[in-house]
Amino acid sequence: MDSTAVAPPSGVGARQMRLEDPGLLTGRDRFTSDLDIPGALHAVFVRSTVAHARVESINTTESATASGVVAVLTHEDLAAPRVFFPTFGKLIDDAYHRVPLASDVVRFVGDIVAVVVAETVLQAQDAADLVEVEYDPMEIVVDPDAAVAPDAPLLFPGAGTNVAVDLPFEAGARDLDAPIRVHQRIAHPRMAVSPMEPLAIAAVPGDGEKLTLWCSTQMPHVSRGLMAMWLQMDPADLRVACPAVGGGFGGKTPAEPDYVLVAAIARHLRRPVRWTQSRSENLLTMQARGHLFDVTLEATQDGKVTSIQSEGLTDVGGYPGLGIGMAMTARGLMTGVYDIPHASHVVRCVATNTSPTVPFRGAGRPEALHALERTMDRLAAELGLDPVELRRRNFIGADQFPYTNAMGTEYDSADFEKALDEALRLADYAGVRTEQATRRSDDDDVEIGVGVSTYIEVSAGSPGMTGEYCSVEVSEDGFATVVAGTSAHGQGHWTVYAQILSDRMGIPVEKVRFVQSDTEAVPHGMGTSGSRSLQLGGTAVRKAADEVVEQAKQVVAHLFEASPEDIEIVPGRGLAVRGVPGHGLDWGEVARTVADEGRRPPQAASRLFADPAFEQGGGTSPFGCHIAVVEVDTQTGMTTLRRMVAVDDCGVVVNPLLAEGQVHGGIAAGIGQVLFEHSTFDDEGNPTTTSFADYGMPSAADLISYDTAHTVTPTTRNPLGAKGLGEAGTTGSIAAVHNAVMDALVRRGIDHIDLPLTPMRVWQALQDRELDA
Amino acid sequence: MTDTTETVVVRLNVNGEDHETTIEPRELLVDVLRERLGLTGTNVGCETTSCGACTVLVDERSVKSCTMLAIQAQGREVRTIEGLAAGDDLHPVQEAFRRCHGLQCGFCTPGMVMASVSLIDEGRATDEKAVRSALKGNLCRCTGYHNIVAAVLSAADEIEVSR
Numbered sequence: 025m026d027s028t029a030v031a032p033p034s035g036v037g038a039r040q041m042r043l044e045d046p047g048l049l050t051g052r053d054r055f056t057s058d059l060d061i062p063g064a065l066h067a068v069f070v071r072s073t074v075a076h077a078r079v080e081s082i083n084t085t086e087s088a089t090a091s092g093v094v095a096v097l098t099h100e101d102l103a104a105p106r107v108f109f110p111t112f113g114k115l116i117d118d119a120y121h122r123v124p125l126a127s128d129v130v131r132f133v134g135d136i137v138a139v140v141v142a143e144t145v146l147q148a149q150d151a152a153d154l155v156e157v158e159y160d161p162m163e164i165v166v167d168p169d170a171a172v173a174p175d176a177p178l179l180f181p182g183a184g185t186n187v188a189v190d191l192p193f194e195a196g197a198r199d200l201d202a203p204i205r206v207h208q209r210i211a212h213p214r215m216a217v218s219p220m221e222p223l224a225i226a227a228v229p230g231d232g233e234k235l236t237l238w239c240s241t242q243m244p245h246v247s248r249g250l251m252a253m254w255l256q257m258d259p260a261d262l263r264v265a266c267p268a269v270g271g272g273f274g275g276k277t278p279a280e281p282d283y284v285l286v287a288a289i290a291r292h293l294r295r296p297v298r299w300t301q302s303r304s305e306n307l308l309t310m311q312a313r314g315h316l317f318d319v320t321l322e323a324t325q326d327g328k329v330t331s332i333q334s335e336g337l338t339d340v341g342g343y344p345g346l347g348i349g350m351a352m353t354a355r356g357l358m359t360g361v362y363d364i365p366h367a368s369h370v371v372r373c374v375a376t377n378t379s380p381t382v383p384f385r386g387a388g389r390p391e392a393l394h395a396l397e398r399t400m401d402r403l404a405a406e407l408g409l410d411p412v413e414l415r416r417r418n419f420i421g422a423d424q425f426p427y428t429n430a431m432g433t434e435y436d437s438a439d440f441e442k443a444l445d446e447a448l449r450l451a452d453y454a455g456v457r458t459e460q461a462t463r464r465s466d467d468d469d470v471e472i473g474v475g476v477s478t479y480i481e482v483s484a485g486s487p488g489m490t491g492e493y494c495s496v497e498v499s500e501d502g503f504a505t506v507v508a509g510t511s512a513h514g515q516g517h518w519t520v521y522a523q524i525l526s527d528r529m530g531i532p533v534e535k536v537r538f539v540q541s542d543t544e545a546v547p548h549g550m551g552t553s554g555s556r557s558l559q560l561g562g563t564a565v566r567k568a569a570d571e572v573v574e575q576a577k578q579v580v581a582h583l584f585e586a587s588p589e590d591i592e593i594v595p596g597r598g599l600a601v602r603g604v605p606g607h608g609l610d611w612g613e614v615a616r617t618v619a620d621e622g623r624r625p626p627q628a629a630s631r632l633f634a635d636p637a638f639e640q641g642g643g644t645s646p647f648g649c650h651i652a653v654v655e656v657d658t659q660t661g662m663t664t665l666r667r668m669v670a671v672d673d674c675g676v677v678v679n680p681l682l683a684e685g686q687v688h689g690g691i692a693a694g695i696g697q698v699l700f701e702h703s704t705f706d707d708e709g710n711p712t713t714t715s716f717a718d719y720g721m722p723s724a725a726d727l728i729s730y731d732t733a734h735t736v737t738p739t740t741r742n743p744l745g746a747k748g749l750g751e752a753g754t755t756g757s758i759a760a761v762h763n764a765v766m767d768a769l770v771r772r773g774i775d776h777i778d779l780p781l782t783p784m785r786v787w788q789a790l791q792d793r794e795l796d797a
Numbered sequence: 798m799t800d801t802t803e804t805v806v807v808r809l810n811v812n813g814e815d816h817e818t819t820i821e822p823r824e825l826l827v828d829v830l831r832e833r834l835g836l837t838g839t840n841v842g843c844e845t846t847s848c849g850a851c852t853v854l855v856d857e858r859s860v861k862s863c864t865m866l867a868i869q870a871q872g873r874e875v876r877t878i879e880g881l882a883a884g885d886d887l888h889p890v891q892e893a894f895r896r897c898h899g900l901q902c903g904f905c906t907p908g909m910v911m912a913s914v915s916l917i918d919e920g921r922a923t924d925e926k927a928v929r930s931a932l933k934g935n936l937c938r939c940t941g942y943h944n945i946v947a948a949v950l951s952a953a954d955e956i957e958v959s960r
Contacts, residue, residue: 045895048903049887051838051878055904058837091802146821220842220850220904220938270840270904271938303843514902514939681898685940689901692941716847716936724942725933729925753941 035527036744039681042519043533044512053268056224056240057300064226064296065094067286068148069305070138070155072130075166075342075377075709076179077159079128082138087154092147095293096155097139099127102292105254107281112348116189119182120375122343124281130159131179132342132377133709134308136282139289141297164377164709168316168339171374179342179375188344189373193355196366196430199330202322206403211778212391214314214339214703215696216719217384221270222301223310225283227290233261235291239283242272242511243551248543250279255287265542269513273693274383275310276513277346277553282309304714311703312384314339314347315354317395321403327417329403331366332430334358334395338373340381347381348373353388356433360396361440361478361647362418367430377709385693386751387554389481390758397477397759401766402775411763412448415478416441433482435645438673440478442735447476447649447671450731456653464771470657472666473768477650477759483555483674483748485643492556493548494564495635496525496572500619502598502612504529504569505537507635509549510561512540515750516682517557521565523678524744528569530595531611548637555646555748558678563742564638571634573599576614582625583609583617644739644747648672650691650760656768661787663699663765665728672752673735676745680734683749687732690753696722697754698761702780720780807871811836812880826870827851827862830877838878838907842936849935852908852915853877859915861934878907881914889959890914893952894945901939909935913949922953 034040047053084096095101104125108118126135138155142148163177170176171186179186225239235257241247244264252259269276282301290297301309315338322331336354340347355369404411420427422439429435448454453474460472484490493509506521522536539545550556577591580599584607592602600608609617615632618624653667670687677683700720704712713719738745765781766774769790777789802821809816811834818833830836830853841863842850851863854876881888887895890913900906909932916922916931928949929942937945 041895042898044903045900046887048900048906049878049891049894049910050882051836051907053903054837055840057841058831060835146823218938220848220902220936221840222842268903271902273938300841303845303848516901685898685901685944688941688943689939690941693938715845716843717845721847721936721938723933723936724929724946727929727942729943729946730941 034533035523036678038523038679040519040523040533040679042516043522044516044518048268055221055268055270056226056238059226059238059267061226061228061296061298064298065141065143066145066148067289067297067299068140068152069136070140070152072126072133072135072137074130074159074161075133076162076164077130078162079126079130079137080158080160083156084138087140087151090147090151090154092143093140093151094143095141096151097141097289098137099125102288104285104288107254107284109345116344116348117183119180120188120344122281122345122380124285132379133711134379135342136285139285141289141293166376166378166705166707166709168337168374168376171376172337179377186375187372188340188375189348189351189371191371194368195432198366199322202330203325204323204406205320206399206406207320208399208402208776210317210319210395210398212313212315212317212394213779214311215384215701216307216703217273217275217310217312217382218307218721219271219273219275222303222306223276223280223282224300225286226296226298227287228296229290229294233257235261235287236263236265237283237287238265238267240269240276241266242276242513242553243278244511244541244543245509245549246278246551251284251287254284255291263544265544266511272513273385274312274387274553277383277551303716307714307719308711309379310382311379312381313391314381315351315391319395319399321399323403327407327409327414329362329364329418332358332364333368335370336372339376339378340373341379342375342377343380344373344375345380346383350383350388350391354392356431357389357392357481358396358431359429360393361420361480363420363424364430378705385690385754386481389751390694390755393477393479393481393755394758394762398762401763411476412444412453415444415476434642435480436739436741437737438480438645438647439735439737440647443647443649443671443673444478446733446735447651447669450671450733451651451653451667451669453651469659470655471768473654473656473764473766475652475760475762475764475767477756477763479756480645480647481752481755482643483646484559484640486554489550489554489556490642491637491639492550492560492564493635493637494561494568495633496565496568498572498611498615498632500612500615502610503535503537504531505539506565507539507546508561509546510540510557511549511551512557513552515552515557517561520558520678520682521562524562524565525569528566529573530593530597532596555750559644559742559744559746559748560638560640562678562746563744566743567636567638568634571636572632575628575632575634578625578628579614579617580609583623640741642741644675644741646672646674646747646749646752648752648756650756652760652764654761654764654768656765656786658772658790661783661790663781663786665695667731668695668728668757669731670753670756671733671735672749672756673737674749674752675736675738675747677734677736678744678746684732686749687753688730690751691730691757692722692727694754694757695727695761697758698779699781700726805868807867809867809870809875811875812877820867822866822868824867825863826865826867829867830862836877836879840904840907842905847936849912850905850908852911852935854911854915857918859912878911881910888914889955890917890952893948893955897944897948897951899940899945899948905935905937909937909945913952917949917953917956922949925950
């Protein structure tokens with residue numbers, strides 16, 4: 025097949041193959057550690073091997089004189105900046121903020137105590153082994169329940185408590201006479217974000233105060249702002265740019281403590297310094313989730329939920345930071361898809377001597393939906409109701425939107441019945457229940473389980489991040505260039521933005537160039553996170569495209585002495601007077617015309633360019649229903665996935681091929697959390713899952729193919745009618761798989777098993793139940 | 798390297814070209830390919846030979862280049878992702894990945910593609926289960942593997958037909 029064949033213009037709704045692919049498939053596109061940075065030194069971090077200790081001494085003498093070493097830096101050599109996130113700054117005590125280069129105390133295994141900088145990576149690694157650190161061990165606390173206890177060892181004596189955040193919330197009227205009450209404590213354990221490309225940065229000082237940071241991040245502009253603040257630099261002197269980025273999933277938002285340390289070192293030495301994170305560093309320091317939810321549902325005898333009362337306990341690790349945001353976001357979605365009139369929740373975040381947590385796909389929303397959906401199944405069991413029926417009785421009706429839940433979160437549009445019915449149909453729910461009944465009556469050791477999860481979430485919902493910048497320009501060669509403030513790292517924005525532009529302008533997708541992820545080339549941006557990019561960036565592209573079309577119409581009208589209302593787009597070519605095809609120009613000619621003062625309309629700009637930007641003013645709410653069918657071998661505890669059905673509604677789908685890919689990836693992450701993945705520490709705070717040999721990162725052999733479908737409930741929040749989809753797969757799948765396994769074990773008298781549902785944990789639960797019985 | 802560091806001259810044949818370079822004996826094949834030969838298409842994703850991002854072909858067989866010393870590749874034919882396409886014409890496996898949307902961020906992709914080329918060549922792409930099993934050593938966080946498996950099966954069909 026000729027890979028250079030030009031396809032016909034394919035806009036919104038088309039399964040357009042990606043423009044990004046040739047560069048990635050051939051290895052031509054460069055990731056940060058592929059960049060050629062002449063004269064760059066290499067940094068290797070010396071990290072604490074104890075979870076909580078005073079640093080008595082750091083001996084760098086032998087290390088500093090090792091072959092190729094330029095510097096070995098400790099807090100005595102470098103005033104590393106304090107890392108604090110302004111959004112949390114008012115929320116948590118100053119004492120909790122981290123200095124990435126530890127001085128008197130280390131608070132987790134992995135806390136950085138020294139940095140070796142050498143000519144080559146091998147030399148830096150060799151020299152790092154020679155750094156001698158003396159630790160005076162302090163009392164360690166790893167378990168979050170222990171960390172909140174009054175006699176817990178304190179990580180931050182200055183703050184007086186390990187509880188960095190403790191916020192109650194309540195709204196609505198609670199029915200005190202509700203006869204049914206179900207309580208469940210649900211763990212949502214720590215796991216590793218684990219993008220295939222770990223963190224990587226090259227910090228290159230320029231003239232004067234200028235500094236360029238080539239790095240793997242999801243948010244170049246936001247990173248620039250934070251880094252400039254932490255380094256006390258003028259943002260105008262700081263450039264943050266990304267080449268290809270190998271996945272993020274929330275682990276590369278927004279600015280990394282490790283990056284600010286490398287940047288500070290480059291400035292200190294006045295030489296380019298680069299650092300590539302190892303996988304073991306990545307599995308240790310890029311961890312997420314880590315919540316315990318106590319959930320109580322109260323309901324009528326008919327199964328109408330009258331109240332949800334929950335308390336969260338979130339382990340945010342040695343330095344409370346981004347993990348707090350996840351706990352806050354979870355609160356907002358605790359009522360999920362249900363019309364519950366009363367809700368209370370406590371957001372409680374506690375420091376422990378483990379890795380500080382970061383966001384992972386869904387960033388608080390999967391956690392909330394998991395806790396809710398799991399407890400709904402417990403309520404169904406209590407009432408003797410089919411879990412599907414219980415859900416139907418509680419859905420927010422399709423006519424109740426826009427809807428604000430008891431937590432104050434607004435949902436713009438949804439139709440839960442429609443998604444549920446489609447999922448039930450695809451899963452052949454009735455057929456699975458029949459097969460299940462047969463196996464049960466046969467007393468089969470291998471049980472079938474089916475689990476349902478109905479979810480809603482919020483995309484593009486982060487306060488202050490509900491708008492985006494994009495510009496469109498057409499140049500004299502007839503190509504359009506999109507400059508975007510979002511920052512794709514696998515999502516295919518070049519392709520979908522080109523499709524949107526192509527729809528509006530008639531320029532083929534192959535003639536669309538794309539610029540992103542460079543604060544020097546892109547004036548403004550908020551990057552890519554929270555499933556924001558398509559709806560915000562895509563609408564910004566559409567608005568810019570429409571403005572450029574108006575400009576072009578003026579030009580063509582002027583040239584042919586027609587009215588702009590009589591000019592139309594000729595797809596694949598340019599614009600012409602309606603009904604007079606000969607009176608037209610192709611796009612390149614239009615661009616050449618505006619560049620010519622003698623030929624362009626008076627008062628027209630000299631180039632075809634627009635950047636109106638788009639402010640949505642809020643988020644949108646994707647939703648759906650996932651159904652998992654599993655087999656659980658009660659002899660071994662082993663769970664095998666039989667089917668994973670996902671019906672997701674993100675409104676109008678711009679590219680179904682890419683949309684499916686986003687759902688697949690989201691589902692895999694959800695399944696991973698349920699069956700395989702867990703970041704663990706022993707009682708001394710030593711990490712025990714810091715390589716892929718220990719951490720259950722799923723491979724193709726562990727997973728199955730997925731049955732995905734969409735319902736389409738458009739949003740009126742943007743002209744595309746589109747919502748986000750990048751995280752929905754994860755938000756929907758976790759409870760579906762968890763509920764399926766528990767459903768398989770219903771006859772064994774086990775109410776609940778916490779994640780991950782590894783064979784060992786399921787088998788042990790079965791053994792324990794046998795003993796109790 | 799200082800004067801006291803032991804070095805050795807290795808001759809490597811990569812993508813049909815001969816290269817001669819001076820290295821420390823402990824240098825891994827993946828690092829020599831990337832750092833000394835500038836072939837940065839092959840990626841490093843872990844330190845425990847688990848992820849497969851570093852997969853290349855050595856004498857037409859898939860090898861994790863992070864688990865091979867460069868010295869061990871001397872006298873053998875190494876093929877990296879850069880040597881797969883013929884100019885602008887993508888290899889059928891690369892084409893299939895594009896057609897089936899079998900890549901997102903692209904970091905695992907060179908290794909995934911080389912592993913796929915090898916498993917198809919060895920006749921192991923018989924059905925979905927066999928492909929999933931054969932790709933056990935190539936991790937991906939973006940795609941959930943669904944489209945990767947479809948791409949491999951599609952490419953295997955195409956290559957079979959054109960044989």
